[in-house]
Amino acid sequence: MNDTLTCGHDFSPSNYRLQGAVHQCYACHRERMEARRAKNRERDDAIVADHRAGVSKDVLAKTHRLCLNRIYNIIRANTPKQNRLTSDPLFPERAMQRAAELSNTRVEELKSHWREKHLVKARWCVMAAMHERGVGYKSIGRRLGGRDHTTIIYGVRQAGIFSERSPEFRAMLDQVRAA
Incomplete structure (x- = not known):
């Protein structure tokens, strides 16, 4: 040695x-x-x-x-090329409204802490769509009922996983993105 x-x-x-x-x-x-x-x-x-x-x-x-x-x-x-949120400040509300319509719920239920499967998947769609538009994790959490940023990170990851596995989820995510 x-x-x-x-x-x-x-x-x-x-x-x-x-x-x-x-x-x-x-x-x-x-x-x-x-x-x-x-x-x-x-x-x-x-x-x-x-x-x-x-x-x-x-x-x-x-x-x-x-x-x-x-x-x-x-x-x-380290600066984004375009601040996509300021170009469309109403997108978060439209995305939540569209996700609520697609999951047959109300926006208040999306903001609630209920853990029903259809609500969770709708929230994940909103989280992913807002994140893609450049909204920060903390801001997304505040808009979705005061959730922690780590919950939003987890939701964005899960949305990516489910969009690869489930065509229905991918279709819902695409419609929320287009809101």
Whole structure:
């Protein structure tokens, strides 16, 4: 059994006691961190010296532009292309109304905490349709009778599973989506 740490130290029982190997590894790690800090300090001092001399104004401007471009790209990548809910703010109400019609119930029953099968499936359709439109889990939960966001996550997953298995459920989900 010959085990080697990432720094290259061998800590097999025949060579070292485990405690000694760990201390040696920490010392090696500390040395590497100090070397890295010294290198960064030298680099920072060189940048400051160049900046004071006026040599690196172009470099500083390019670096500044690169940072701004990176920030812009991160924001753009994490922002939805279109806020689909604001383009149709009445969709959640229409979806609940359509699901209630298809399951022969009232919207109040969809918002209730009853666990009858036809109500649960209708709720799942509404949850999935609203989620696809960009409504947040908490907002869906508030609209459906104050449910927790984890309940909505579970409902959206179940809607995906049932839409693959059941053509009737898929048809109901498609009609709720089209509401």
